[in-house]
Amino acid sequence: MEQEFHRIKRLPPYVFAEVNAMKARARAAGEDIIDLGMGNPDQPTPQHIVDKLCEAARNPRAHGYSMSKGIPGLRKAMSGYYERRFNVNLDPESEIIVTLGSKEGLANLAQAITSPGDIVLAPNPSYPIHAFGFIIAGGSVRSIPATPNEDFLRAMDRGVRHSVPKPVAVIVNFPSNPTAMVADLAFYKEVVDFCRRHEIFVLSDIAYSEIYFDDVPPPSILQIPGAKDVAVEFSSMSKTYNMAGWRIGFAAGNRKLISALSRVKSYLDYGAFTPVQVAATAALNGPQDCVEQTRLVYKERRDVLIEGLHQAGWMVPPPPASMFAWAPIPPAFQHLGSVEFSKLLMREAKVAVAPGLGFGEQGDDHVRIGLVENKHRIRQAVRNIKGFLQNYDKVLEDAEKQRVVLK
Known part of the structure; x- marks a missing residue:
């Protein structure tokens, strides 16, 4: 056929x-x-993380179904990371969810919030899932520049004024894959203020936030006051701890978006293998050298x-x-x-x-x-x-x- x-x-x-x-x-x-x-x-992958995986895997009780939203200890560890790194307070129960890598989280959130014909503003060039996650979900993409400057902000404004229907979300990804560009808090403030004013969501991808070469670490959009009203942020263990094949990531921020992602995921998976989540907890809570x-x-x-x-x-x-x-x-x-x-x-x-x-x-x-x-x-x-x-x-x-x- x-x-x-x-x-x-x-x-x-x-x-x-x-x-x-x-x-x-x-x-x-x-x-x-x-x-x-x-x-x-x-x-x-650092040896202490591998050792924790092996230790947890020896427990027969760890081999059953896990929790779709992630085990409580790992969500609490991620909350601790945001507090240490960005001075951002997150509720592990309602503002954080564990994903099977950031890619899965982005794709499933697109499924949760996209109706046929909905429009998302996505940078071009960008990591493919930023655009195609919404295309797979039945939406359409309006491309905007990938540079964290006035060109991005002007294109975002044009996208809202000239798109029918109005965009449901805008994607930001800094440090960027593929361009490696970094945004600052002043740029994020402009994005948050604009999106709050026009009632559209922001999906931020900071998978490379710990791979930086200047003195000032890349910031999080959640550092901006009011960001949690509109923004959710995706991060990953893949690059920070060389755990790409382990498939552990996170979404954090806006409660409505976290709840929507949690509901979709509850139908699709039972979460990552529990020993992997235990080891990821050890990575976040352990030595960071x-x-x-x-x-x-x-x-x-x-x-x-x-x-x-x-x-x-x-x-x-x-x-x-x-x-x-x-x-x-x-x-x-x-x-x-x-x-x-x-x-x-x-x-x-x-x-x-x-x-x-x-x-x-x-x-x-x-x-x-x-x-x-x-x-x-x-x-x-x-x-x-x-x-x-x-x-x-x-x-x-x-x-x-x-x-x-x-x-």
């Missing part, structure tokens, strides 16, 4: 699939591809990458936060777009990066480079890229010949 399903029809082909398939073929042929495309932490160490590792890698690329003639801005560099495609290759440039970089330099198009059409003049290999491998990647750029005229000529042959 040939049938196109309605929700699937609204999802474009996965932009990263072509580059990933090329990477798999190259590795199967024995080529050494340095993979800087994935946002998958390569550092180990591991977080500082992870931050320092990424900063060292960032400096190696950016300095090396600058020496090679590729002027990539140093990211102030996150585990990514948002790299403008070098001028000689801009006509190719991000997908073809990424394929060329892999073929000629043996380095895999993420095409910016995968984060929205406004990202097609960039690629995202992950700090997910050790310094030795990053230096090797930089050497390969330098050789690639030094021979760009021949590389482009060969690439054009190959393109003609493939036609």
